[in-house]
Amino acid sequence: MNAHTALIDRYFDTWNETDAGRRRELIAATWAKDAAYADPLLTGDGHDGIDAMIRAVHERFPHHTFRRTTQVDGFANRLRFSWELLTPSGASIVKGSDFGVVDAAGRLQAVTGFLDEAPGAA
Template structure:
């Protein structure tokens, strides 16, 4: 059985990891090779696409960090959790709810993000 807290927290760690090698290691432990991510502002397919997407967010919002907010809900292979993007000390710039689908090996095979609060374009 998948430890849902561990995989979601690893997912959040991925967004915050600025070292390329460590981030790629997190991606390989968290996502399948065929995984996809989609939200209203961006998308990424496979480890390379997901890594490029994360780097782009980090470049756009240097010094900001993601954090999980609240509990994780799970039904079968589907997960739901909320998050915020904020500076270390400050109000959230963005926030939303992500819906993930787990593969049989416990890694994410798909993630769809919905933005509840988005930064200005």
């Protein structure tokens, strides 16, 4: 497993973590302190903002999980990958693609997400 794949697998572990303390540890290990996340529905800046954003997703979609659906493609400090959000029964309800920038320490500096398939999306 390469460093980008390990980083993104930890990124999904972070999104799926429901224990607040453990999630904060994962955020610190995965994201730069001044990192930023943005997609059409959510934004989060810094560790506190990213934690609040993930917590809001857990409140809106209890017991749902994210999973990576493609290999992590990257060069230099840039990467991309696709994912899906699964219901507790395993049905995929949202699919997307994310693009990231990795800092010199190997943590995520920025992630921009795009929704590829979502309910009600035209």
